[in-house]
Amino acid sequence: MSDATTDSTIKQALRQGLSLLVIAWVLALGVNALRPGGIPLVADWSPAARLSAATGESMVIPLDEAVVLYDRREAVFVDARLPEEFAAGHIPGALNVPWILVDEYEEQFFTTVPDPETIVIVYCDGEACALSEDLARMLIDMGYVHVKVLADGWGQWTRHGYPVEKEDRHGS
Known part of the structure; x- marks a missing residue:
């Protein structure tokens, strides 16, 4: 396997991983927004x-x-x-x-x-x-x-x- 193929595979895996994280983040925010009593994203926790x-x-x-x-x-x-x-x-x-x-x-x-x-x-x-x-x-x-x-x-x-x-x- 050549260095170019290895680099391409690593970049593709990173893109896919990042895409999964973004999708999970968007889904989590959506569920939280639609859920009664959702967790506030910004709050005073003092x-x-x-x-x-x-x-x-x-x-x-x-x-x-x-x-x-x-x-x-x-x-x-x-x-x-x-x-x-x-x-x-x-x-x-x-x-x-x-x-x-x-x-x-x-x-x-x-x-x-x-x-x-x-x-x-x-x-x-x-x-x-x-x-x-x-x-x-x-x-x-x-x-x-x-x-x-x-x-x-x-x-x-x-x-x-x-x-x-x-x-x-x-x-x-």
Whole structure:
């Protein structure tokens, strides 16, 4: 087989592959456009846009407001991260209710925070972390009225130099 034939075959395969990709892309866009509740191609995926309660009220609490509630001891902070991450550092006094293990921790939460009128601020780490969002929605569904999410809570808290608590080797 000559180099010219090989080049021609490769170019033909690339053209065919590109054609298939374009056809698939056009079909996908068409199905999405015709489908009820199609996925928006452009949207605001920021925590503020994602996190709204059924009432339309934002579930996001700004860091400065969370700090005021922390200083006044008017809110319960709940860390939705794994126990290992919690042990490595958390907001002092926060409860650990890891979303992934929520069934094991929810009774402890309800015992510690029995009043559904309590202000609860849920946090995890990172802008894209949805653990706090999922836990907050569960608490709202369980009847808690004042649940807020501190988006990128652990990251914001540590970047601004607020107090941090770590568990020692004895687990305290």
